[in-house]
Amino acid sequence: MHVPDGFLDAPVSVATGAVAAAAVAVSLRGARRELAGAAAYHGAERTAPLAGLVAAFVFAVQMLNFPVGAGTSGHLMGGALAAILVGPYTGVLALSVVLLMQALLFADGGLTALGTNITLIGVVTVVTSYAVFRALVRVLPRRRGSVTAASFVSALLSVPAAAAVFTGLYALGGTAEVSLGKVLTAMLGVHTLIGVGEALITTATVGAVLAVRPDLVYAARGTAxxxxxxxxxxxxxxxxxxxxxxxxxxxxxxxxxxxxxxxxASARKVWAGGLAATLLCAGVVSFYASAAPDGLERVAGEYGISSREEEHGLAGSPLADYGIASITDERLSGGLAGVIGAGTTLAAGTGVLVVVRRRRNAAATAGGSAGRAGSGAGRTPAGNA
Known part of the structure; x- marks a missing residue:
């Protein structure tokens, strides 16, 4: 559901950009706490690389469009997966990095629509899925199976939630005259089917990590x-x-x-296995992804919304459309582009989260030093009493 430029007018695009900026700012503070808490489980130096790997994995799996019927495909959004594995605040940051890399390197999702895409894919899906997940684990038995069941339901519901919010934004600032009731029905219908695929991928991934290192699953802590x-x-x-x-x-x-x-299992081994799976999806499996239009493209084409689409400002970039322009072999071109994208997302995501974690550590150290200084200043030498 990558919204291109031209679907929404300037006021709505600016508004969603402001929402996205505010969400990222809040998430920067929240992610510090999440990363600090994760450090108590598996070491401070490993928290940021593991969270960066989640961003790279989401990028890679988003390349794998799967068919949902009637000439339509869908792909993972990743909000539920990121929120459950690394926490909602860190998840928003991870998905924001993914969407930024896609827009700048691959001309996927508009530049003026970047705030809209972060709002829909990076905020709505994370908030919806995590709220549903926490509500379910409160009432389900405290065991590992409850985590996977809650993962399935929360991921399933997050996709149509984003589709509904997009339709609401289009009602406010859509650039084409359409029947909003029909668009909403079509968007909810196709994205519910896509949500099933999202739920299966999310559940399989969360279950795999639970099987080897349940302590690495942020949302599963305290359920045993x-x-x-x-x-x-x-x-x-x-x-x-x-x-x-x-x-x-x-x-x-x-x-x-x-x-x-x-x-x-060692966290390093889990990280290496996750990296191998990421590169395999981005470099090999992506070649077999469905070429059918995704849910938003299908609905936009059917109801005339796509007529308002504007060309991406970076459409001529070397990696546009997930291929390398100078390589004629499609399999090699797409595979290398996918590996480059996954590697860049891993580096960018890890870098951002390392800075976030270090700022948290620096603030904690400064606070501790100030407290000790204040305590020392308050003591009066016995000889001066």
Whole structure:
């Protein structure tokens, strides 16, 4: 659902740009807390690279358009996936980096519509999915299966939510005369089908990470019940009946030695595996993506909205339309462009989040130093009392 230039008038484009800028500003502050909390789980130096990898993975999977019927395709938006894996604030930043890279490098999504795309794909999907996810995990049993179930539902609902918001924006500032009721019905219908694909991809990815390192899933923290060891009298031959009372303790020795828990996979190995999957999707699997128009393109073409589309300002860039202009082999051109895009998104996303995390650490250090200085200044030497 990358909105091109020309679909919305200037006032609405400016307004959505302001919303996007405000959301990014708020997310910069919120992401500091999320990254600081993640550092307690798997090390401060690994939080930003893992979040940057999520941005690169979303970029790569967005290249994989899948058919949804009637000559229409869809692709992952990634709001639910990012929010569940790295947190809602960090997720907004990650998706904003993805959309910026797509607009500047690949002429995908308009330049004047960048704020609109960040609002729809980077804010609406994140806020909707995370709100639904948190509501569901509050009422579902506290176990891993509940996380995957909540991931499915939240991802499914986030896509038609973005479609509905786009229709509302078009009602305010659309540049073509259309039947808004019919557009809304068409947008919700096709994007509900796309939402099913979004939900499947999100659930599969979240489930894979849960299987190897559940502590790396931001939204899953605190859903597992703590381990409680039970101990009691142990029966021996001829000792008579065993009392029925059983005590619960976290320090008592169990009657049977416990089986050692499997050592969790290294975060570095998870990062390497995620990077390999990202490059595979961007460089190889993307060649087999559906060439059919996506949901927004299909509806825009059917109802005359596409007649107002303006040419992208960077349409002549070397990587426009996810290909390298100087390479004639389509498979090689698209694969290299995808790898370049994924690598650039990884570098940009990691860089932004490293700066965010370091600013948090610097602020915490400065606050601690000020507190110690103030405490020292308040003490009076005994000889001067």
């Amino acid at each position: 019940r703590p381990l409680v060891l039970r101990s009691g009298p142990v029966a021996t031959p001829g000792s008579g009946p065993v009392p029925q009372a059983v005590t619960t303790s976290t320090t008592a020795e169990p009657a049977v030695p416990p089986v050692p828990a499997a050592r969790p």
